[in-house]
Amino acid sequence: MATLPAMNAPAAYLVPASVDEAADALSDGEATLLAGGTDLLLQTHQGVRAFRRTLVNISRIAELKTISLSGDRFRIGALVTITELLHSKLVCQHLPILAQAADHFASDQIRNAATVGGNLCNASPAGDMLPPLLALDATVELACRKDHRLQRRNVPLDQFFLGPRRTAMAADELLTAVEIPLPPARHYGRFFKLGTRPALDISIISIALAGVLENRQLTGVRVAFGAVAPIPVRARRTEAALEGRTLDAEVISTAVETARAEATPISDIRASAWYRSEMIFNMMRRLLHEAADA
Amino acid sequence: MKPLTREITFALNGRPRSVEIPVTLSALDLLRDVLGLTGTKYACGEGECGACTILVDERSLCSCLLFAVDLDGRAVTTIEGIATDDTCAPLIQAFVAAGAVQCGFCTPGLVLQARHFLADNPAADRTAIKRAIEGNLCRCTGYQKIIDAVASHVAALNVPEGRQDARPRR
Numbered sequence: 001m002a003t004l005p006a007m008n009a010p011a012a013y014l015v016p017a018s019v020d021e022a023a024d025a026l027s028d029g030e031a032t033l034l035a036g037g038t039d040l041l042l043q044t045h046q047g048v049r050a051f052r053r054t055l056v057n058i059s060r061i062a063e064l065k066t067i068s069l070s071g072d073r074f075r076i077g078a079l080v081t082i083t084e085l086l087h088s089k090l091v092c093q094h095l096p097i098l099a100q101a102a103d104h105f106a107s108d109q110i111r112n113a114a115t116v117g118g119n120l121c122n123a124s125p126a127g128d129m130l131p132p133l134l135a136l137d138a139t140v141e142l143a144c145r146k147d148h149r150l151q152r153r154n155v156p157l158d159q160f161f162l163g164p165r166r167t168a169m170a171a172d173e174l175l176t177a178v179e180i181p182l183p184p185a186r187h188y189g190r191f192f193k194l195g196t197r198p199a200l201d202i203s204i205i206s207i208a209l210a211g212v213l214e215n216r217q218l219t220g221v222r223v224a225f226g227a228v229a230p231i232p233v234r235a236r237r238t239e240a241a242l243e244g245r246t247l248d249a250e251v252i253s254t255a256v257e258t259a260r261a262e263a264t265p266i267s268d269i270r271a272s273a274w275y276r277s278e279m280i281f282n283m284m285r286r287l288l289h290e291a292a293d294a
Numbered sequence: 295m296k297p298l299t300r301e302i303t304f305a306l307n308g309r310p311r312s313v314e315i316p317v318t319l320s321a322l323d324l325l326r327d328v329l330g331l332t333g334t335k336y337a338c339g340e341g342e343c344g345a346c347t348i349l350v351d352e353r354s355l356c357s358c359l360l361f362a363v364d365l366d367g368r369a370v371t372t373i374e375g376i377a378t379d380d381t382c383a384p385l386i387q388a389f390v391a392a393g394a395v396q397c398g399f400c401t402p403g404l405v406l407q408a409r410h411f412l413a414d415n416p417a418a419d420r421t422a423i424k425r426a427i428e429g430n431l432c433r434c435t436g437y438q439k440i441i442d443a444v445a446s447h448v449a450a451l452n453v454p455e456g457r458q459d460a461r462p463r464r
Contacts, residue, residue: 009297013317038359041320042340055317059364107429110341112353113360200342200429
């Protein structure tokens, strides 16, 4: 068995009670954030990720634990767990595609700990919440301390992921919430995840499909793929092939060819690039036929 | 250099407990190696098998993926707490009666996961039970007897259907 690199240790440990305190703790850009811990513990103990100088446990910040709808925007706090998403009446009613993804996420034990913010910041190309959030036009809110004031900025999710485990969040920033516009009437959304066992699998591929569905036509089409590129991606050419068109055999055929050409997967321990491309083709076709028959 | 430590205080199986630990320690290592509670099992060490399941503030978690330092101020239940809690005796007896225990390594995690699940879903059907334990691996029984055990316990509880959880299912 290969020996793992040794784990380092942080020099300080802080437990801020508010976003304000957390922003202070992060202001020197030398902090590692701890929320649910399910990714961080494994990565640090296996030596694939080093602790920065200060370990900042944000799990006690109450203001990051709520889901709300005000006006036409949802706000999901960074510390909302996957279980809380799954059981949220607001989410099940208005954002069912998110509940579908939450239902396919790891296992109950991990859903009880893992947070939405953690899934976003871990930025795995296979992160299960990421394609549906892309398909819902989500933005993330980042907070930091600048000139003694708490400043917040919003980043569209499709500009947030920069590479595997790399995001647009600066070292002195904290992801505080994900915001989602209230989907219009007749909004349709489906999440599909391919894995070899129902529970706990890291996705071989995943697809989120969303849009307004009326008379077998999708408008405002969003298609997002997981695990077929270094980051979760919007499939914009596939979206264009579907936008406003009646979901007949020809349109579906063109769209799934486009989807297969648009996906740029790699081969790894879970599947070959060829298999992933074929599954994008087949599962996209299944999702579109389902939408056509819905 | 001495690793950074922190004193934490939490309720362990109903009793207050204070202990000074390295901040990087896992909850599983705290329970087994520091406190000597070896009923919580180390198996995969990466959240795949559920053998290390514990309850923290009544939620089931994989203790191998949990920083022990985050237990500060929380209430922890391990299989040792379940074993001495009379209200859990029927669930444990259901595992024994159904023959749901062979080598027994997965059993503490499964009992805790079933306990957590049944608290919210006391009238669960077999499909819901199967989904609830999908994060727990058993390499002996083929799961049928485990599902039988939990289902027979549900039948004995005799809670009306209306109290079932309305959560969407795959």
